[in-house]
Amino acid sequence: MTFTLDLLLIPIAYLIGSISFAVVVSKCMRLPDPHSYGSGNPGATNVLRTGNKLAAVLTLVGDALKGYLAVMLARVLLGDESLTSTLGSWVLCGVVIAVFLGHLFPVFHGFKGGKGVATACGILFGINWILGAATLATWIIVAMFIRYSSLAALAAAVFGPVYFVFLFGFQPMGIALLVVCFLLIWRHRSNIQKLLNGTESRIGSKKDKAQAQVDTNTQGQS
Incomplete structure (x- = not known):
């Protein structure tokens, strides 16, 4: 590919990242x-707060796959030296940041995106499976022992x-x-405040599920 075509991978990655699987799966x-x-x-x-585990799994897999596919598409088109050659490496860097920004600020969903944990994971697996693992x-x-999804995400982002x-x-x-790490931490700023205040919900919290059910029922009656 030429330099100009290489650069097109960056906006393509952003568009891939802009597909919000939480919204798509929920609608379906x-x-x-x-x-x-x-x-x-x-x-x-x-x-997952709706109680629909399948929907949560599909959202998780979809958001991770888009990060993985954007990086792998770029690596295939840029060649095997995309991680080491000067031009290929910087273009791949642009792809990584673009697909992540697409998830955070999706053009298809009013720029109201997620926090990027699953997408970041997919990106890392796209770069190298050992890095992702x-x-x-x-x-x-961290999630198993502390049972805070946000704290686990912050730890993974740093490491x-x-x-x-x-x-x-x-x-x-x-x-x-x-x-990506700084953006992910920034997106978790409200969670960080809740962790400091001791009000952050733990994974599987009954209170969390009950509130989500109330919200769901309220929507159904409106």
Whole structure:
């Protein structure tokens, strides 16, 4: 591909990231708009608050896959040296940031996106499966023992760039992953405040599910 065509991968990645699977899955399964209940975040954790586990899983998989596919598409078109060559590496960095921004600010859904945890995971697996597995393991371990999804996401976000440097050394992609890390932390600022206040909901919280059910019932009656 030429330089100009290479750059087209960046807006394409943004459009891929702009597909909000929380909204798409909810519409297909006739569930309430994920912006209208719980945290208002169009992501798997909030969709799970409806009690529909299948919808939450489909949202999680869809959001992760779009990050993975955007990166893999770029890597295939840019060639095997996309992580190491100067031009390919910077274009791939642009793709990583673009698909993540697409999820946070989706043009197809009024720029009201999610917090990017699943998409970031998919991006990391697209870069390298060991990198993705290590970061996912970090999320799982923190989530299992602490039972705060937001805290697990923050821990994974911080360790992702660290794992990359450990595996590949200092490369431009490390900067892109730092940008993703900071954006993810910024999107979790309300969760951070709740964690500090001791009011953050734990994974599987009965109160959380009950509130979501109330919101769902209220929507159904309106």
